[in-house]
Amino acid sequence: MRVCIVGAGAIGGFIGTQLAVAGQAEVSALARGATLAALRSEGWRMIKGGSLLQAPARASDQAAELGAQDLVVIAVKAPALGAVAAQIAPLLGPQTMVMPAMNGVPWWFCEGLAGFASEPLQSVDPGGAVAAAIPLQRVVGCVVHASTSTPEPGLVQHKMGQGLIVGEAPGGLSARVQAVADMLAQAGFDVTHTADVRYDIWYKLWGNMTMNPLSAVCGTTVDRILADPLVRDFCSAAMTEAAAVGARIGCRVTQTPEERHAVTARLGAFKSSMLQDVEAGRAIELDAIVGVVQEIGRRVGVATPNIDALLGIARLFGRAHGLYPDAARA
Numbered sequence: 340m341r342v343c344i345v346g347a348g349a350i351g352g353f354i355g356t357q358l359a360v361a362g363q364a365e366v367s368a369l370a371r372g373a374t375l376a377a378l379r380s381e382g383w384r385m386i387k388g389g390s391l392l393q394a395p396a397r398a399s400d401q402a403a404e405l406g407a408q409d410l411v412v413i414a415v416k417a418p419a420l421g422a423v424a425a426q427i428a429p430l431l432g433p434q435t436m437v438m439p440a441m442n443g444v445p446w447w448f449c450e451g452l453a454g455f456a457s458e459p460l461q462s463v464d465p466g467g468a469v470a471a472a473i474p475l476q477r478v479v480g481c482v483v484h485a486s487t488s489t490p491e492p493g494l495v496q497h498k499m500g501q502g503l504i505v506g507e508a509p510g511g512l513s514a515r516v517q518a519v520a521d522m523l524a525q526a527g528f529d530v531t532h533t534a535d536v537r538y539d540i541w542y543k544l545w546g547n548m549t550m551n552p553l554s555a556v557c558g559t560t561v562d563r564i565l566a567d568p569l570v571r572d573f574c575s576a577a578m579t580e581a582a583a584v585g586a587r588i589g590c591r592v593t594q595t596p597e598e599r600h601a602v603t604a605r606l607g608a609f610k611s612s613m614l615q616d617v618e619a620g621r622a623i624e625l626d627a628i629v630g631v632v633q634e635i636g637r638r639v640g641v642a643t644p645n646i647d648a649l650l651g652i653a654r655l656f657g658r659a660h661g662l663y664p665d666a667a668r669a
Contacts, residue, residue, distance in 0.1 A: 351414030377493025443627030
């Protein structure tokens, strides 16, 4: 299988390195800048379990040089998705699958749901440009359960987790997704082929929708958020609203916020991805993690006052630090 990783950062580099080292696919990367230079000179690299995994990499900043693929894995930060979608046409053959391995709710999430018609989610796909470039029939949904970072361009530090949940975006099981799941499993990932990947995406979001922005705004690890009873209660209230939104779109979460907090607490003192972005001066993925929940809530008639407050606070923080656009998305 020909696989192209678009965005060889913490998650893209994790998936690409493991596939390349295992020899389970012909792996290439669409990258730029220092990451592209590192891939060309050092290949795929990942520190895992104290050992360095390394394999040669074919990398380019021009999609046409890489050609049509069987699977395109998009692992960029959400603010970069629009530009990426406009660049990847040369990677897409008639049967190419596109698997976004990204945080938050993807652009295709509400396609085909009652009440959404063909109108895009403006918070994650303003004007529908991404949906036009990557039609739903190409999409393989994906949820990543792993903690990774990039101490330097082109080098991934694996901390914990090997989980990948994959499934057809509209739901159901398919032979093509099973082929992807088999390839990933043979490369050492803990893979689940699910018939309802939308639920799995929503469930992960429900768990990190509060922790990500609050850790970024407060500049602290997640354990300290959970240790403060007032902040913990605020998280629970926002999660209750998100669960109500999910129930309206067929993603009913039966776990309570407190049960989810207990799961998160077992992970200890870790930095969320949004806090890592703030510390690195990168744009924050606020729209895909919080703004989209507010938008879906409004469109299905669920009030979200706590999510609204969370979005407003995090948005103002991002604007004050130059990490979120000004009033164009207010």
